[in-house]
Amino acid sequence: MCIRDRYTAEEFNKFDNVSWANHIHPEDREKALGELRTFQEKENKFRIEYRFRKKDGSYIHVEDSGVYQRNEDGSIRKSFGVMKDITGIKLASEKLKESEARYRSFMKNFRGIAFQMGLDFTPILVDGNIEETTGYRRGDFIFGKADWYQIVHPKDREQLFENRERLVNDPLLLIEHEYRIRHRDGKLRWVREIIQNVSDPTGKKRILQGTAYDISKQKEAEESLAKVEEIRKKEIHHRIKNNLQVISSLLELQAEKFNDIEVLEAFRESQNRVATMAIIHEELYRSKNNETLDFSAYLQKLTADLFHSYTVRKGDVNMQLDIEETFLGMDTAIPLGIIINELISNSLKHAFPSGRKGEVCIKLCRTEENSENKSISKIINNIDDKSSVDKNIQYTLVVSDNGLGFPENIDFRNTSSLGLQLVNILVEQLEGTIELEICSGTKFKIWFKETCQSSEKVSSIKGEIQ
Template sequence: MVGVIKDITESKLALKKLEKSEERFRTFMEKFRGIAFQMDIDFNPIFMHGSVEELTGYCIDDFLSGKTNWVRATYPEDLPGAMEVLELIRNTPNFLIEHEFRLRRRDGKIRWVHGIIQNIADDAGNFQYFQGTLYDINERKIAEEALEKIEVVRKKEIHHRIKNNLQVISSLLALQSENFRDDAVVEAFRESQNRVISMSLIHEELYKSRDVETIDFATYLRELTSDLLQSYKVGSSDIRLKLDLDNISLGIDSSIPLGIIVNELVSNSLKHAFPESGKGEIRIKLSRLSEAKQNISEPEDSIGEKNKCFTLLVADNGVGFPEYIDFKSTSSLGMQLVNTLVDQIDGSITLKRGAGTDFIIQFPE
């Protein structure tokens, strides 16, 4: 009798490893709070597994049979972005991309998901199928939104406190000025008070805004110029204020310097432009540069740079800025502030002399 004994230890061990691996994969897929899928070239599902019904409200057969599809299951506002991602990946073999968007369940409830999708191609680069996963990030998104709301409340409180503190400083300056009879000293106090008010108004607008990051700068300018007319006790019958303001939102880093710039230039017009009659017109125009180029005739020596997005015009029809004064090199604190703050916002400023005074400021977004 002849027999053969063969050692199959390695194959048995390999089989056990494979069984364990399959069991781990099976357990993972059973507990996976997401969806694993494959799709054809037209994004129709050809394989789905996982928490399909939990995330979408539809069963797997609804997708595979064509009763529903990803377009219907995607939240309408997020659909354009999702389709853009799919078109990008359709044209890029073996490309992988991640995308967060919302699903609208069958019952109308909304759930956030994180998607990972890949274009699978053969060695020749020919399309085979799309594959990917979607997993539930709804709890994380809810937590992030809650934190954002807390942050907004915190920032609003900060702006509110800063505004109140600046108003206290303004009141102290007003009280202190009452102890002096020298007109020049009183005027210096008033100018300082107006500068503080211009900053206080910024924080008030930020406190009232929804995102506490930007303000409607046109609304701010209306309030600022109204306060300046009251400060200088100028009636609307004496000085006409003509405002032509686009609806432009700006952040605090631009708003505060620009607010002080407008404060200085308008104050300068109120003090010096109309010495005889005390009557005239002050114009302020705020616009995007493309529109401004069509409507404002700038002098030949004006500075126009490609990265400047906005134009601010502050003008009057008064006696004009004195020819002998170089506004970029003057002892006037107000004009020194204007030039310094224009540089701070990476802007440019031009003075147009003639029938009155035009200051043209261009600045980036």
């Protein structure tokens, strides 16, 4: 037997029942002797487990099993048995139980949901804070009483399917995304899911594994902060607009003290430049999204104000607008607005002298984004998918008139005109390019990219201001 390496055979053969019983661990002794008495009374075989003291005083786990030979009257004549050292098995079993207990404790306190599923999206394992997050029990998902995809908000379901299909097709992909689910009580909740490919326990098959966390409170806090920030920004735009209007009024009052035509013209041009910026802040104040400006609506108001400023007689000069509905960030809208203000002002001042009739045209359109600059990341994050940020859209602005034409002896890139100097500086600020065409009038073409925000909606607006 295995304990002979602790006791010699001669030493062990000297053990009587009392000596043997004294070698059983005190915590196991009563139970082991009680089980043994039960076997002796009723059975022909026995099997018990207990801790046995070794020669050095330490204990090992043993399995003591054997058979009884009985006399005709049922009394025991002899017993044959084996004591086997099962310490390794016992310790492994105890560690397994401890590990299982730790896992149960971890999952009990885990604030999310852990899951595994096959590549066909069939649930394999679901555990964690399931009932609090969804209102359903663990078994509802495992046994098909509840379907995770059915509780996902219909508007988020398609994106969820697409992302998981990507996972199936790309073993190295990790996806983190957010979407809404419908709790059993009918309320919507936000969850953040992180999911990736792993190997199953055999190491032969690929499965999907991930976690999902309820982030509803975080989303509510973010929405509250966003509303506060939106109100704050609107108030800032409103104050800037009011301050610019005060400046414009001061310029107008100051201009009344002068009679010189050139001085008055300089004041009017300055007023128009201030108004150009004021209108942008007014539009941002009124818009639902105070980060971007509906530039097409802004241009209609700007050009109408310019016609009023230069007191163009109705029917003499028409304004033609051919503008795509374009949403621009303030960093692009302000310099672009000033550029258009200067070019339109030049046309109204110089292209149609002595009551000459004609028209001024503005065309704004965008080209397709440069697909060559796109890259595909191995980590897909769709948290900000709804952002309007797009740095790859190029716009073309054309401001033209059919008036007298631009003087051939003037280089518009190198002139003493403050207005044209501003145009060139601001085009450079937009990292754009500008060209002049002189053919039956004047035509300026400007190409630029939106550096902050871009349009998600594109439609055509064509109108006429007289």
